[in-house]
Amino acid sequence: MTITKKKKTNLTNSNDYKSFDKINGRHPFKSACPKSFVDYPARLRPGGKLAFFNFGLAREMGMIDKNHPDELNPALENKILETFGILIINEYDEMNKIEFPKDQIKPYKYMATRYLQLQHPNKKGLTSGDGRSVWNGFYKKRPKTWDLSSSGTGATKLSPATAIQNKFFKSGDETISYGCGYSEIDEGLSTLFFSEVFQQNKIATERVLAVIEYSKGISINVRAHNNLLRPSHMFRPLKQDDLESLENVVEYYIQRQKENGDWKGVPKTRKARFEYFLKKQIEVFAKLSADLEDHYIFCWLDWDGDNILMDGSIIDYGSVRQFGLFHHEYRYDDVQRYSTSILEQKQKAKYIVQTFAQIVDFLSHKKRRSLHDFSSHECLNKFDEIFEQKKKKNLVYKMGFEKEDQEFLLKECPILIEAFQKPFSYFEMAKSKKGLEQVADGINCSAIYCVRDILRELPQLLLSRGEFLEKSDFLEIIQSDYITQEDQGPNSYRDGMIRSFQQAYQDLVESVCCHTKKDLNKVLLEISMRSSVINKYDRVTGDSITTIVDQVLNARPKPKPEEIYRLMQEFVRYQNLDPDVRPEKGPIVIKQKNKKLFQGFLKIVREYREGL
């Protein structure tokens, strides 16, 4: 995120925010994919108050002037509430003939899109999709088009509750939770803090444009992204054997990627275009799976292709976590079942890719073959190849090598990287002898080593000592707070791994020295500077974000939207893990009253840094 001082301009007239009027429910997806959504009339929802507005994102989208100050004014606030503070008029309202004042009804309808969701009893996606959100529309300003959708805009018929109970619900019905169509403010702010940190650190994600608060912690959370389609949007017509709808969605997706400049050189012929599509999706999901593992991000990928966007961006932060250590045995307890684990995400991603192969075959031959027929498809080998390469790339990046050195190692020294992967993975995967335990929202067998700590400190210590660390020193650095006495007992295999780790590490460093003709110390120094940023001691975890959001919501007096924006900006700056980015110093000004709150954030991140 770029932090710039904005010139103060006097924007107080609603005409200055006319651009918001383009966001009115209309969306090109509707004409392109007529069978893939349910349209709802909507009305203004009274009682809303703006809790947060993302000035930076709005500027990036072109919705506000690039010189707009990071301050609200009545005209802007009203415009945001008018545009996004809506509630759909749903089947329940219509069946019960509930009437709403005409002047409160929005001129256009808003769509809830249909997509596959595993929590629905119907596994073909006949009943599933946006259960509590609608798409507000799109915003086009060269070079990008953005999709906007809002969560908490009322109960649609695509929610699991309607499918399971076979009835329509009144929006806000307190007898059910997820099916009531409402969202909560803590969800919106958690998504905000998490997604902005990810965005800065080049992890693709949905973003939060605004949060509108209603009574009892209810909110509308407005999300924005360049293309909000999920794999599940395609999997639904696929499962239903609906070739026409499937082709519509695929073509729509390709077109948007092309228009946004995300895909270049898209072939013109139908067959070649679909092949190109498959190639891109293999790449996206293979790299995504490697990144999720290496960043310790758990986002509950599953066969339905929900919880992730087509371009690999993270969406629906309700189930997203970032672990401090590689807690690869963690599973979320979703009452009826446990979630996948972080390591199983790769298989799920591969399964999604297999389904893309099935889609392309279906589109090409107009006959749907069984998914099983694609279990040996070449796309899966390609997936593995890209995955393995990305894992290697991520590892040499995390070690702290400069870009050119990473490229050299990947090209010329894959065997040396593999030699380092083995002991690295040993320590990363090592888990406590205590075994599986119940945690707040699931089960976990704790990881016991923090490889980020050793990657941060090892180059400095090698530089200083000029020799390998004693095993006791190595273990002192790498062991986490989760380690037990029993885990620390004598272990000759582990001792061998300590030696292998350092030897393989040194071999890689020496290869770079040899190639670049640089002095060993110079290379180690460069690595230690980069590694201290990449493997920063304090990195957010899911638990820390939850706790931070609690603090924001419990702060009194309540921070204003602009104050939350500044807190978020400063937090994101603090969470920069990119050694090639130099976060600007100033001019974010956190008010004195919020400084304690911000300092609290830092303490929370530190306290939860090894957790879930």
Added chain:
Amino acid sequence: MKLVLYGGGAGEDNHELDAAAIKLAGKAYPQMTYIPSASFGGEIDFKDFVGNFASFEMTKFIYFPVDMPFDKTLADEAFKSDIIHLGGGNTYYFLYYLRKHKLISRLRNFVKEGGVLTGLSAGAILMTPVIETAGFPSFDCDKNEENITNLRGLNLVKFEFFPHYRSSHRYDKELIRYSKRCNVPLFACSDGAGLVVEGDCFKSIGKTVLFSKGQKIPFSF
């Protein structure tokens, strides 16, 4: 005792002081430990710090933030360096964490055993008997957000230090007023200026002003 107190500034501004610190270490390529005043942004400051010494071809640096838990291995290594540098920032915050992690006596011992201790701005103030100069002038002072009441510093020198000094009426007014109640001399250094202490001797580099008993005295030694 070998100390270098930097008045502030960055990069080339402090080249002469950097050279003095290396000379005090008595080695062509000494090892340095950089202790930032706060870990927030500390990695960036560390990178800049290393960059400052690039022209001296030094390569051995340790980054040692102290406002977070740290392991004994890194701490021991940090104190084995020839030079320890205390970075600039909020003096109260820095002191709070040095105390919290029991590093005050460790730093004193480091100096006692012949190590070179250098400090920039807040880092330099910390070397003095008290850190009161961090609290003024009112228009540009550190906020005592940690609510520290014990303002005693490392007490390595018998003077106080005021960094980022600018020769102006409003600075002088506050410094003169403070020097009236201060029992030891108060040296004020501009960015790029500083003091080099070796045993009982010390010299100033760059623009240094002495405030003592209500008097402002240009100082060059």
